């Protein structure tokens with residue numbers, strides 16, 4: 628299974644994605660990294676069909692860009708950046724708002740994120756991190772072959788963040804998994820492939836093993852050192 632992307636996108640007259648092209652495969656977790664405002668979330672929304680870019684988004688040759696949203700939902704599920712829940716639904720009801728769920732897929736998804744026992748609780752009672760897990764469960768219950776996640780660990784403590792990254796690592800066996808990550812340590816530890824955006828352009832792509840401190844220094848404008856340890860590579864940085 629292979630997702631091929633080549634997109635440009637403007638908000639009004641402002642071009643924020645300039646011919647960003649890459650491929651992502653099942654079996655590999657692709658992390659999109661880069662500075663604030665680089666266009667990472669916009670790229671994910673273009674692939675998810677929330678924004679309509681110029682270019683192409685194809686899964687095994689099937690055009691996802693020009694599909695209607697309901698049809699696209701069979702292929703792609705999207706986990707947005709966590710915001711705040713606004714309406715008083717139970718966790719279970721909220722997960723059932725996705726498209727193409729089944730009773731079994733909702734149960735499995737809630738078990739995977741550890742919220743099955745709380746399924747009758749209101750989403751309004753959740754912490755930011757718990758709500759993030761519910762958003763992930765909704766995407767999992769939908770069961771698309773591509774899962775897109777926008778900063779899936781941003782509100783999570785270290786334990787929950789590692790659990791989610793382990794879950795994504797498992798998911799890559801059956802799906803194309805693409806996550807926007809700000810945490811470089813998580814990206815280096817869990818991703819196989821990296822796509823680096825800056826100023827709406829792809830500035831680097833490759834396997835995690837090929838990344839050097841020099842590349843990150845150029846991208847982020849800070850001094851960077853890699854420290855290899857028992858649990859992988861840590862990124863130390865300084866102005």
Ligand SMILES: Nc1ncnc2c1ncn2[C@@H]1O[C@H](COP(=O)(O)OP(=O)(O)OP(=O)(O)O)[C@@H](O)[C@H]1O
Pocket residue numbers: 638643661662663664665666667668669670
């Ligand atoms: N709805 C919008 N209307 C106009 N401009 C927007 C809109 N959303 C984002 N932008 C602009 O597009 C550019 C890319 O934004 P985007 O959110 O994709 O970046 P990002 O890499 O995800 O940033 P961050 O890491 O800060 O979340 C930014 O300059 C941003 O100001």
